[in-house]
Amino acid sequence: MIALLLALGSSLAYGCADFLGGLGARKAHVLRTVMVAAPASLAIELLLWPVLGASFSVGVLGWGAASGVASAAAFALLYRTLAIGPMNVLSPLTALVSAALPVAVGLLQGERLGAAGLVGLPLALMAVVLVSAGHGAGSARPSRTALLLAFGAGAAIAVQLICLHQAPSDSGVAPLLVGRAVASTVTLVAAGLLRRTLGPERPAYAMSATAGVLDSLANLLFLLASRSGDLAVVAVITALYPAGTVLLARGVLAERIHRGQLVGLGTAAVAVSLLALT
Numbered sequence: 049m050i051a052l053l054l055a056l057g058s059s060l061a062y063g064c065a066d067f068l069g070g071l072g073a074r075k076a077h078v079l080r081t082v083m084v085a086a087p088a089s090l091a092i093e094l095l096l097w098p099v100l101g102a103s104f105s106v107g108v109l110g111w112g113a114a115s116g117v118a119s120a121a122a123f124a125l126l127y128r129t130l131a132i133g134p135m136n137v138l139s140p141l142t143a144l145v146s147a148a149l150p151v152a153v154g155l156l157q158g159e160r161l162g163a164a165g166l167v168g169l170p171l172a173l174m175a176v177v178l179v180s181a182g183h184g185a186g187s188a189r190p191s192r193t194a195l196l197l198a199f200g201a202g203a204a205i206a207v208q209l210i211c212l213h214q215a216p217s218d219s220g221v222a223p224l225l226v227g228r229a230v231a232s233t234v235t236l237v238a239a240g241l242l243r244r245t246l247g248p249e250r251p252a253y254a255m256s257a258t259a260g261v262l263d264s265l266a267n268l269l270f271l272l273a274s275r276s277g278d279l280a281v282v283a284v285i286t287a288l289y290p291a292g293t294v295l296l297a298r299g300v301l302a303e304r305i306h307r308g309q310l311v312g313l314g315t316a317a318v319a320v321s322l323l324a325l326t
Contacts, residue, residue: 051277055285061266063292085260115211116230125201145202147287154280168322178312
């Protein structure tokens with residue numbers, strides 16, 4: 049139950065971060081947004097170091113660095129995907145890929161689910177798609193580039209989560225620190241190399257920094273959840289993050305929540321309840 053609650057918190061934080069990051073990427077080049085978000089995220093994790101502790105080892109450095117490279121890719125690909133749209137097609141694809149890969153890894157590593165979990169897991173995957181999908185009628189058909197970006201974003205998120213899960217469980221926030229330091233470095237180097245193509249627009253500093261802070265909180269909650277529960281369950285609950293984006297879009301932008309999304313939210317509630325029984 050603790051793992052599920054932590055995963056739900058991670059999902060909500062990811063959803064809020066994506067909402068702000070997607071809006072920020074519409075105001076300036078996506079790398080300008082990530083240049084603010086990634087260091088802000090690192091600053092939060094440095095503040096958490098004295099509180100939660102950190103133990104560094106070869107395993108931590110390796111898995112943390114791998115998660116950092118994946119995180120940098122996820123930041124850029126996801127924010128770019130959300131910026132170009134159509135979100136109602138691309139967001140479900142990204143979320144489904146980000147859930148399916150960690151679930152597969154968890155099951156291959158020997159995790160076993162009870163009867164309730166065997167029903168709840170596919171329901172949760174179905175909810176991921178439903179809750180992140182908008183109204184299909186009249187929506188634009190995504191380009192091949194947009195589909196590849198969405199798939200890449202989902203895969204990058206999945207790799208980041210898997211790497212964090214693989215890091216030693218007694219390492220505190222060390223995997224997050226290493227990962228975010230690597231992600232920030234990769235982002236700044238990429239921005240430096242591409243500085244002539246970034247355009248003159250300034251990033252939305254407050255929005256981008258807040259997205260980074262929320263992403264850091266989401267990573268921490270996921271790390272704690274994966275250490276106290278099965279990766280297959282924690283990953284699919286975390287992948288419900290589009291629910292947070294949908295609810296924020298409703299509250300802030302007055303976007304309509306469509307019938308399919310309401311069904312998805314209800315399905316997610318049932319799935320979480322079943323997974324809590326495993």
